[in-house]
Amino acid sequence: MSVHSSSSERYSKPAIFFHWLIVVLVALAYLAIEIRGPKGSDSRAFWSDIHFWAGTLVLGLALCRLLWRLWQAPPAEIESNPLLAFLARLAHLALYVFIFVQPLLGMLMSNAAGYPVDLAWLNIEFSLIGPDAIAAPMLKSAHVWLGNAFYWIIGLHALAALVHHFVLKDRTLKRML
Numbered sequence: 001m002s003v004h005s006s007s008s009e010r011y012s013k014p015a016i017f018f019h020w021l022i023v024v025l026v027a028l029a030y031l032a033i034e035i036r037g038p039k040g041s042d043s044r045a046f047w048s049d050i051h052f053w054a055g056t057l058v059l060g061l062a063l064c065r066l067l068w069r070l071w072q073a074p075p076a077e078i079e080s081n082p083l084l085a086f087l088a089r090l091a092h093l094a095l096y097v098f099i100f101v102q103p104l105l106g107m108l109m110s111n112a113a114g115y116p117v118d119l120a121w122l123n124i125e126f127s128l129i130g131p132d133a134i135a136a137p138m139l140k141s142a143h144v145w146l147g148n149a150f151y152w153i154i155g156l157h158a159l160a161a162l163v164h165h166f167v168l169k170d171r172t173l174k175r176m177l
């Protein structure tokens, strides 16, 4: 435990800002893809644009967040049970990987299928790779699979935070607020 740690220590303001803004944008990406509507409809075009924007912003913010995390270390862990501390670290690592890999898979999947990433309203278009008929379905499966798997990981992570707050009544959630 570092000499700076104390039970009143909290995450820094930028770390809190990045955490919650990314939560909102990931939720928006999920919501948009769930409610986009049938192929060819205006609703599908609109919500797909929201999905691309939200996901791309997640990637940009994930980079800022990681750099900040390396600049300023998080507060000392509260969890004293070694197994639960390990699981929490594993979940946090998985969540960090997710906010990079999921948007990247979305972009690569679109490019491989022959579409550039098209960020509506600002008319930004870019491609990371060219069309690739073999990679396209694999990248799509990976994006859909990871998206579905992380409903669970995010749910468990949020549940753990709520259990800490309401059942164990410690400062785990408060220091991220």
Ligand code: HEM
Pocket: 025, 026, 029, 030, 033, 051, 052, 054, 055, 056, 058, 099, 102, 103, 104, 105, 106, 107, 110, 117, 118, 140, 143, 144, 147, 148
């Ligand atoms: C945090 C970011 C993201 C999350 C959580 C996410 C999640 C998802 C999920 C769960 C689906 C599958 C929906 C289904 O069950 O069919 C999906 C589909 C899709 N995503 Fe993402 N996504 C993200 C970022 C992106 C980005 C950045 C792009 C591209 C710029 C993208 C492009 C797509 C496309 C084109 C589909 C539709 C696939 C199809 O049905 O043909 N996603 N996304």
Ligand code: HEM
Pocket: 019, 022, 023, 026, 027, 069, 074, 077, 078, 088, 092, 093, 095, 096, 099, 154, 157, 158, 159, 161, 162, 172, 173, 174, 176
């Ligand atoms: C898209 C959803 C989410 C993602 C990607 C995410 C990601 C993360 C990551 C990567 C950390 C580790 C922070 C670090 O060590 O730098 C973290 C910590 C934390 N998250 Fe989330 N989170 C999400 C949703 C939530 C929700 C919904 C809640 C609350 C209900 C929550 C509460 C917390 C708390 C309290 C911590 C601090 C845990 C500790 O100090 O041990 N998160 N989150």
